[in-house]
Each structure stands twice: as C-alpha cells, then as structure tokens.
Amino acid sequence: MEITVNSFISNSDAPWKRFFRILIISLISLFTAGYLFVLGVDPYGIIPISFSKDRGFATDPRFFLPNLAKRPQFDSAIIGTSTVRLLNPKDLNPLLNGRFVNLALNAAFLFEQEAILDVFLRHHSQPKFVIFGVDHVNFFNGDNYAQFIGGVPENFPVWLYDESFFNDLLPYNWRSIQHAVKQLRSITGMNPFKYRSDGYEDFTKRHPYDIDRVRNIIYGSSTPQAKVPVQPPVIKTPELLKTFQFPAVRHLDRMLGRLPDATLKIVIIPPFHHFHQATPGSTDDIKWEEFKRHVVDATCRYENSILIDYMIKSPITTADENFLDQIHYTVPVAKKIARSIAREVVSQTISPNYLRYCTCIKDEPAQTAVLDDCGFRGQ
Amino acid sequence: MLFNSQGFLLIFLPLTLLLYFTFANKETLRIWVLISASLFFYAYWDLRFLPLLVISVTFNWFCSKWHALFPYRSILIAGVAVNLLIIGFFKYTNFLLGNVAATAGAEFAPWNIVLPLGISFFTFQQISYLVDLKRGTAPIYPFHKYVLYVTFFPQLIAGPIVRHNEIIKQYAFDPFREGVYERLSKGFGLLFIGLFKKMILADTMAETASFLFNDAAAGNTLSFYGSWVAAAAYTLQIYYDFSGYSDMAIGLGFMFGLTIPINFNAPYLAISIRDFWRRWHITLSRFLRDYLYIPMGGNRYGPARQVLALMVTMLLGGLWHGAGWTFVIWGGLHGLALVLNHLWEKTGMPMPRSIGWVLTVTFVMFGWVIFRADNLETASAIMRSMVGINGFSFNIPAINPPGQILYYALPAFIGPTSQRLATHWLRPRPIYAVIVACALFYLALRAGDGNYSEFIYFQF
Numbered sequence: 104m105e106i107t108v109n110s111f112i113s114n115s116d117a118p119w120k121r122f123f124r125i126l127i128i129s130l131i132s133l134f135t136a137g138y139l140f141v142l143g144v145d146p147y148g149i150i151p152i153s154f155s156k157d158r159g160f161a162t163d164p165r166f167f168l169p170n171l172a173k174r175p176q177f178d179s180a181i182i183g184t185s186t187v188r189l190l191n192p193k194d195l196n197p198l199l200n201g202r203f204v205n206l207a208l209n210a211a212f213l214f215e216q217e218a219i220l221d222v223f224l225r226h227h228s229q230p231k232f233v234i235f236g237v238d239h240v241n242f243f244n245g246d247n248y249a250q251f252i253g254g255v256p257e258n259f260p261v262w263l264y265d266e267s268f269f270n271d272l273l274p275y276n277w278r279s280i281q282h283a284v285k286q287l288r289s290i291t292g293m294n295p296f297k298y299r300s301d302g303y304e305d306f307t308k309r310h311p312y313d314i315d316r317v318r319n320i321i322y323g324s325s326t327p328q329a330k331v332p333v334q335p336p337v338i339k340t341p342e343l344l345k346t347f348q349f350p351a352v353r354h355l356d357r358m359l360g361r362l363p364d365a366t367l368k369i370v371i372i373p374p375f376h377h378f379h380q381a382t383p384g385s386t387d388d389i390k391w392e393e394f395k396r397h398v399v400d401a402t403c404r405y406e407n408s409i410l411i412d413y414m415i416k417s418p419i420t421t422a423d424e425n426f427l428d429q430i431h432y433t434v435p436v437a438k439k440i441a442r443s444i445a446r447e448v449v450s451q452t453i454s455p456n457y458l459r460y461c462t463c464i465k466d467e468p469a470q471t472a473v474l475d476d477c478g479f480r481g482q
Numbered sequence: 483m484l485f486n487s488q489g490f491l492l493i494f495l496p497l498t499l500l501l502y503f504t505f506a507n508k509e510t511l512r513i514w515v516l517i518s519a520s521l522f523f524y525a526y527w528d529l530r531f532l533p534l535l536v537i538s539v540t541f542n543w544f545c546s547k548w549h550a551l552f553p554y555r556s557i558l559i560a561g562v563a564v565n566l567l568i569i570g571f572f573k574y575t576n577f578l579l580g581n582v583a584a585t586a587g588a589e590f591a592p593w594n595i596v597l598p599l600g601i602s603f604f605t606f607q608q609i610s611y612l613v614d615l616k617r618g619t620a621p622i623y624p625f626h627k628y629v630l631y632v633t634f635f636p637q638l639i640a641g642p643i644v645r646h647n648e649i650i651k652q653y654a655f656d657p658f659r660e661g662v663y664e665r666l667s668k669g670f671g672l673l674f675i676g677l678f679k680k681m682i683l684a685d686t687m688a689e690t691a692s693f694l695f696n697d698a699a700a701g702n703t704l705s706f707y708g709s710w711v712a713a714a715a716y717t718l719q720i721y722y723d724f725s726g727y728s729d730m731a732i733g734l735g736f737m738f739g740l741t742i743p744i745n746f747n748a749p750y751l752a753i754s755i756r757d758f759w760r761r762w763h764i765t766l767s768r769f770l771r772d773y774l775y776i777p778m779g780g781n782r783y784g785p786a787r788q789v790l791a792l793m794v795t796m797l798l799g800g801l802w803h804g805a806g807w808t809f810v811i812w813g814g815l816h817g818l819a820l821v822l823n824h825l826w827e828k829t830g831m832p833m834p835r836s837i838g839w840v841l842t843v844t845f846v847m848f849g850w851v852i853f854r855a856d857n858l859e860t861a862s863a864i865m866r867s868m869v870g871i872n873g874f875s876f877n878i879p880a881i882n883p884p885g886q887i888l889y890y891a892l893p894a895f896i897g898p899t900s901q902r903l904a905t906h907w908l909r910p911r912p913i914y915a916v917i918v919a920c921a922l923f924y925l926a927l928r929a930g931d932g933n934y935s936e937f938i939y940f941q942f
Contacts, residue, residue: 118910119663125912126670129919134492137923276488276930 138275144290146282147263149271159296161289162282164304165215168206169263171302172223177204180223182216182358183236185209185306186373186430189437190234192301198445201231205302213354218264220358225266233362234369234444237355237398307427307434320428321376327423330377336384339392347390349397356401364406369444372398374413374436377420379429409447413440483526485673485730486680488930491922494523495734502738506657513626513653516738520635524599531598535633538568542608543628546615550622558616562609569605572597577805600639602802604632606769611646613773620646627653636734640727642745642765649740657739665736667915671904672733674918677925679726679900683890687719691854693881699860705875709867712879713847714887716854721750721894724763729900744901750846750894753838755819758846770799781824788824793817803853808861812853819845 142150146162148170160167172180179201181190192203206219223230262270288294298304315325322328337343359368372395381387395412402410419425425436432440483490498519505511525532545561576592583590611631614620623631627650637644694712698704704712728745735742745764752758759767778791793814800813826833848865855861866872898907908914 116661116663119661119667122910122912122915123663123667125915126667126919129916130922133919133923134926137927274930275927276932277924277927278931280927 137280141275141279141283142272144283144287146279146286147271149263149268157300158290159300160298161285161294161296164208164298164302166260166263166282167298168208168219168302169222169260171204171300172206172219173226174204175226177202177301178227179203179230179232179234180220180227181205181207181234181236181302182220182223183207183234183373184211184216184238186238186432187234187236187371188304188306189432189434190236190441191303191305191434191437193303194438194441195232195234195444198441199232199448203232203234203301205304207236207302209306213351215259217354217358218259218261220361222264224361229363230366232367232369232448234371235355235358237370237372305434312427312433314424317426317428318423321378321423321426328378330382333382333384333388337386337389339389343386343389344393347393349394352394352397352401355398359402359405359408362405366407367448368402368405368408369448370398370402370408370410371440371444372410372412372414373430373440374415374417374420374425374432375430376423376426376428377416380414380416380420409444411444411447483523485727485734486677486925486929488926489526490523491926491929494519499737503657509654510626512657513630516635517626517630517633520630520633520638523635524633524638527599528596530596534568534598534601535604538565538604538608539629539632542612542632543623543625545612546620546622546628549615555616558612561612565605565609565612569601571595572601574801574805603641603643604638606643606802607632607646610643610769610773614646623650634735634740636731637742640724640731641763642728642731642743643769644742644765648743652740655739659739662739664910665739667910667918668904668908669733669735669737670922671908671918672729672736672900674921674925675900675903676726676728676730676733677929678921679722679729679893681925681928683893684719684722684726687715687722687887687890690879690881690887691715691719694879695854695856695860695864697879698864699856703872704864704867705877705879706867706870706873707876708879709864711887712864713851713868714891717750717847717850718887718890718894720850720854721746725900732901733904746899747901748894748899750843751839752842752846753835754833755816755823755842755845757838758842759816759820766799766802770795774798785824785828789821792820792824796820808852808855808858811858812849815845815849815852 146160147166148160171177179195179199181187181192181195181203184207186207188205188207188209190203190205190207192205195201195203204223206223208215208219211219220233223233260274262274285294289296318325318327355370359370362368381391391414395414399410402408413419419432419436419439425432427433483494485491498515501515501519502512505515521532521536524535541564542561545557549557572595575595580590580592611620611628615622623646628646630653631644631646631650632638634644634649691712694704694708694715698709698712725746732742732744743765747761747764749758749762752761775791775795778794779787780791781788794817796813796817797810798813800809800811800816803809803813848868851864851868852858852861855864908918
C-alpha cells in the first residue's frame with residue numbers, strides 16, 4: 104500500500120495562492136513585529152536609547168547584568184551568588200565613597216561569576232572596590248566542582264558577555280518575547296521593577312516574613328534547637344586534611360589576580376545560620392577550618408585585600424529573625440554587613456560578628472587572627 | 483542542522499526555497515541547488531562526516547555505471563558488500579568485538595568510532611538501488627539525480643527510506659506546475675504538525691521517560707504505576723518524535739514539489755502486530771519485506787521457511803536500529819509475535835478488534851521498554867514492576883503530573899493522522915493560514931530558546 108499526500112492536490116490553485124500569500128505575509132509580519140517589540144522594549148538594556156534605560160529590570164539578571172557591568176557610572180562591583188545579592192549599592196556608596204553595581208547572580212556557577220567579572224573589568228580597568236562573596240555552594244563543596252565548571256551552563260546567554268553589540272541583537276526567541284512582555288508590564292506600571300538599575304533586588308519582599316516558617320526551615324520544627332558538639336571531637340590528622348579538596352578556590356585566586364593592585368579586594372564569607380554551620384568537633388568543622396585556610400591563602404597574598412568571615416557563631420548567626428532560611432540573611436543584616444565592611448576598610452575594629460583575616464601588603468604571610476591595621480584608608 | 487532549530491527554520495529553509503524556485507525552470511541547476519543545500523545541511527553537524535557521504539554516493543553511482551558498461555552481477559554484489567562493510571564497521575565493530583571479547587573472557591576497550599549521522603538510512607537506500615539494478619528493475623540515473631536521491635536533506639538523516647523509482651522521476655517535474663501553492667501551503671502545514679509533535683509532545687514525554695528509565699537504571703524499583711508511566715511515556719515519545727520528523731520531511735519535500743512516501747499511519751490503532759508493522763515506519767517495513775523477507779522465501783515455501791524468514795528479517799531489523807542486545811531482542815520478540823500472528827490467522831479463529839488492539843498495544847509497550855532501556859537488566863526491572871512482581875503500588879512519580887500521559891496520548895490514539903490533517907482538514911481559508919503562521923511563529927521562537935533535542939532516530 105503506497106500512500107502519499109500527493110493525490111490530494113486539488114485542481115484549483117487560486118484559493119491556495121491566496122492562502123499561501125496570507126501565510127507568508129502573516130509570518131513576515133509576526134516575525135518583524137515581534138522583533139521590533141523586543142528591540143523597542145529592550146528587556147536587557149542593550150539599546151543605547153530605550154524605554155528600559157536606567158528604569159530597572161523585570162527579567163533574568165543573567166541577561167541584563169552584563170549590560171550593567173559595562174556602564175561607566177559604576178566604579179565598584181559585587182560578585183557572588185544570592186548570599187551577597189542583598190548587599191545594597193545605596194548602602195555601600197556613601198559608606199565607601201564608591202559607585203557600586205551588584206553583579207551577583209542567584210545560584211551562580213563559578214563560570215558565570217568569572218564571566219560577569221570579565222565584562223566589568225573590560226569596561227573598568229581600575230575598579231575602586233570589588234566585593235566577592237565566597238559561597239559554600241561553589242567554593243566549599245569540592246565534590247560538586249566538576250558540575251560547576253563543566254562548561255557553559257544551559258541557557259547561559261554567552262553572546263551578551265562579549266564585546267560585540269551586533270550579536271546582542273541576534274537572539275530572538277520565545278524567551279526574549281516573554282522577557283519583553285515582563286519588562287513592558289513594569290515600564291507601564293502594571294508590575295514593579297524587580298531589579299533596580301544598579302542590579303539590586305530585595306528578594307525578601309517576595310514572601311511576607313514568617314518566623315515559624317523560617318524556624319521550620321532551619322530546625323525542621325518551629326522550636327529552636329541547640330547545636331550539640333560532637334563528643335569526643337574528631338581528631339585533626341594530616342591524613343584527614345588530605346581528604347579535603349577545594350579546587351574551586353583557585354577560581355577565587357584567579358579572579359582576585361585579575362584585579363589591579365590599587366583595587367581594594369574585599370572577600371567575605373557570608374553568614375549562615377549557626378545551626379546550619381558545621382557542628383563543633385565534627386569532621387565538617389575541621390573541613391570548614393581547612394576551607395577558610397585555603398581562602399585566606401588565596402586572598403591575603405594580594406595587595407589591598409580584606410577577608411571578612413561572618414561564618415562564625417555570633418549575634419548575627421544565632422538570631423533566627425536574622426534569616427530567611429539557613430543561608431540567606433535579611434535586609435537589616437545586609438545593612439549591618441555593609442557597615443562592617445566600611446568600618447574594616449577605613450579602620451580596624453573588633454566585632455563579635457565577624458573575624459577579619461587580612462593582609463594589605465603583598466606576600467605577607469596569611470594569618471588566621473585579627474591583624475593590625477596595615478595602613479589602607481580607602482581611596 | 484536540526485529541523486527544530488532556528489538556523490534551519492529562519493535561514494536555511496527560506497534561502498534554499500528561494501534559490502530553488504529562482505532556478506525552477508532550469509532542471510539541472512535547481513537539482514544542484516538542492517544537492518549543495520543538502521551537503522551543507524549534513525556537514526553542518528560535523529564536517530568529518532561529509533567525505534564518507536560523498537565517497538559512498540560516488541562509489542555507488544560508479545558501481546551502477548560500471549555495471550552498465552560491464553554487466554557482471556559481481557560488480558553489484560561487490561557494491562552491496564562494500565556498503566555492508568562500511569555500515570558494519572561504523573555501526574557494529576564495537577558490538578562485535580565486545581561480544582567476542584566477552585565470550586573469550588577478555589577485556590575490551592571500545593574503539594573510538596564516531597557513527598556518521600544517517601548512515602543506516604543512506605546505506606539502505608543505496609543497497610536497494612544496487613539490488614534493483616541486479617534485478618534489472620532500475621535504470622542508470624545521471625550523476626546529479628542519483629546524488630540528490632541519496633542526499634536530499636529532508637530524508638537524509640532519518641528517512642523516510644525512499645526508493646529511486648518513486649522519487650527520481652519527480653526531479654523532472656516543473657516546481658511551478660499546477661498545485662504549487664497548495665503543495666507549499668500543505669508543506670508548511672506538515673512542517674508545523676511535525677514541529678508541534680517533536681517540540682511540544684515528544685520532548686515533554688521525553689522528560690518523563692528519561693527520568694523514570696534513568697531512575698530504574700540507577701537501581702531504584704519503579705512502582706507498578708511508575709513503570710507503566712515510563713512505558714507509556716516512551717511509547718508516546720518515540721511515536722511523536724519519529725513521526726514528527728517524518729511529517730516534517732514529507733512537508734519539506736512537498737515544498738520543493740517532491741512527494742515522499744508516508745512513514746506512519748496511526749500505528750497505535752493497529753489491531754494486530756502485522757497491522758502495526760503496516761503502520762509503523764512503513765518505509766523500513768517495506769524495505770525489509772522486499773529486500774530480506776521475500777528474497778528469503780517469504781510465504782512461498784511453507785510455514786517453516788516463512789517462520790525462518792520472519793525471524794531473520796525482524797532480528798536484522800532490530801539490529802539495524804542499533805548495535806546492542808536490547809535491539810536484537812526487541813526485533814526477535816516482534817518476529818515471534820508476527821509468527822504467532824500468522825499462525826493465529828491460519829487457524830481461522832476470529833480475534834475481536836478490541837482485544838486485538840489491547841494485545842497489540844500492550845505488546846508494543848513492553849517492546850519499547852526493551853528498546854529504550856540502557857541494558858537488559860533495566861528493561862527486566864521495569865517489566866517486573868509492570869507485571870506486578872514488585873507489588874501494585876500506585877505511587878505517582880514526581881516528574882509526571884497525574885493524567886498528563888492521558889491527554890498527551892489523545893493525538894496518538896484518537897487524533898487524525900498528520901497526513902489527514904494536512905490533506906483533509908487544512909482548507910484554503912485565510913483564517914487557517916493565519917493560525918498556521920502564528921503556530922510556526924511560536925514554534926520557531928521556541929526553537930531559539932536553546933532547549934531543542936535531537937531526534938531519537940538520529941542514533942540509528
């Protein structure tokens with residue numbers, strides 16, 4: 104049985120001529136109108152003159168942050184993941200006399216952090232400050248290293264991270280239409296802009312704060328629980344230390360190495376809720392200690408570097424109301440962190456909220472204690 | 483280049499159509515336009531594959547020419563042997579050596595052989611031509627027509643497997659002959675149907691099937707319900723994926739004024755396994771029938787010979803799909819089912835249509851489990867769950883919203899076939915043109931999101 108569709112061709116072609124003409128005209132009209140719509144709304148801020156210019160963004164930061172990283176009005180940047188996304192440029196700017204852009208991406212792979220830093224450095228050869236959030240997901244968990252650097256993540260818009268303007272105009276897909284619709288809704292006031300034009304987003308506003316919910320996330324119940332140290336504590340042996348690998352820390356080292364000496368490099372280990380930190384006396388506790396030693400080694404060998412560690416038992420990390428979940432702190436804590444960063448830049452202080460490991464002089468041996476002020480006073 | 487990519491839909495296809503119709507009144511030139519486009523289409527995946535395709539096509543054409551000059555059957559037999567050696571080397575070397583090593587108890591590190599895309603399809607088309615030459619039923623074609631017969635991009639990678647005598651004569655037809663706008667319009671209609679099947683139906687089912695088959699491969703026991711969802715999801719995925727590809731191939735052929743035979747005719751409505759193979763991958767079925775089953779005797783030499791012919795045909799048909807025991811067993815089971823089907827028919831006992839349908843679909847689903855599983859252990863584990871050996875738990879797999887499978891099954895089980903949609907339902911009304919345009923616009927933009935996946939039959 105030979106079946107084809109050929110036998111169904113009719114004799115009269117005139118109606119089909121009209122059909123085909125309408126089909127082609129509709130296709131051309133739809134593609135042209137859709138493209139002009141995306142260009143006009145400019146959801147990623149790539150067009151020099153557009154509705155989106157300096158008004159904020161409603162779309163995926165991976166798409167619009169490269170454009171912010173190129174803008175000359177900024178001289179300082181924040182790189183990392185969601186654990187530094189709440190650092191508000193409006194808090195940091197007056198404290199440090201800088202013009203910050205928050206380039207942190209939620210759940211950013213190392214690849215993405217390096218990519219956005221690349222863009223920023225191509226357009227700002229002498230940044231004033233760069234703040235790095237050393238996230239446990241990327242940097243601490245060496246077991247996941249391969250998956251974090253295993254090539255370009257799916258759907259990562261590489262074309263927006265290079266210097267070609269024209270290839271920024273090429274991608275035209277359903278996602279860009281959806282982004283343009285979202286952006287248009289914000290431009291017309293139907294929805295607020297999710298992100299400010301300095302990259303900041305207060306993601307704590309997404310849900311009303313509920314301390315019971317937070318405690319359920321942290322403790323698994325609404326009742327706070329005490330952290331019980333491991334007894335007897337695990338002994339730190341050279342053999343145990345050898346089992347810990349932190350290959351991702353060399354990416355931090357590489358990123359810091361790309362910054363000019365004059366740039367103040369501020370590395371922070373953001374605070375997790377104390378219940379979510381390593382249990383004292385446990386193998387994990389030793390692993391964290393070793394991890395911090397690696398980060399100190401990577402950071403403190405660079406001139407003009409400060410490393411501030413909030414991942415300790417402190418008034419910040421022991422108060423449930425300071426957190427949204429185990430690893431994300433609230434806006435008041437973010438403000439506190441901004442102030443403490445500024446204090447550390449201007450002068451050395453002793454705080455119960457963090458430890459400071461720092462060398463401001465190149466090649467000075469790293470130390471895991473509060474160091475003397477090494478003379479940096481900001482710029 | 484994939485049909486479901488923006489590069490194909492927005493650049494390659496419009497440009498090729500434009501060039502083809504620009505040179506429509508110059509037959510040789512328009513054929514070379516299609517050949518050039520097809521070679522570019524093929525090389526776009528991997529330039530390394532191109533020489534093999536070009537050498538294969540040239541070699542086979544020279545075989546036909548040599549045979550015309552020196553009519554020795556040995557030339558054609560040698561030609562078929564070379565084709566079989568080439569496909570054997572690329573497709574079956576590791577399988578063969580691995581099994582030899584396993585039998586000898588030796589270690590075997592697979593050779594690094596990259597399987598050229600579409601090799602099974604273009605090799606089979608060329609073998610069929612050489613065999614027809616040997617039978618004296620094929621003419622010698624001009625080089626450019628023969629090259630286009632093998633390389634025509636819509637069917638180059640995954641069929642339908644086209645016969646020389648049903649396509650090459652069409653190359654002489656004027657593309658602007660009566661019906662050009664209907665062919666173009668219905669071609670776009672079929673392209674839309676194929677894209678929809680692939681991007682919306684098959685790729686969604688693929689997520690469910692992959693999740694569950696991988697779960698089983700990792701050693702987790704699927705629930706009774708989960709195992710049936712896995713089998714059903716893959717049953718739908720492979721149908722939408724492959725028939726979607728075939729719809730697009732036929733639609734694209736139509737746009738160029740060429741009629742490619744259909745490959746699917748509502749296979750899951752089959753009421754027997756014989757009926758199924760008349761509806762599933764029709765062009766492969768008829769290839770196997772005409773070039774294996776009938777030459778081996780078919781039903782002409784008694785039941786024993788017929789059983790042997792059926793079993794060998796289906797085992798080789800299974801092996802054609804891939805170098806693995808799962809494919810061989812799948813083919814063998816279908817061969818066995820066809821034998822039983824024939825025996826039942828010989829008894830003259832009636833089979834109620836509904837029972838025949840249930841038996842056929844159930845058997846086909848079990849078959850797809852073997853076909854899809856990474857290995858026999860995984861297939862066996864899923865089938866044990868399907869028959870309730872691991873209990874009758876109705877745990878709903880996290881990946882699959884309850885009921886999703888059912889409404890995704892509707893087009894396959896009660897919907898009209900693609901060819902019926904394109905030929906009977908698509909009328910020359912302006913509103914339909916706008917609907918097709920909107921759907922193509924949406925799918926072409928979806929294709930640009932970067933989530934597109936390859937077609938299952940590309941690996942064969």
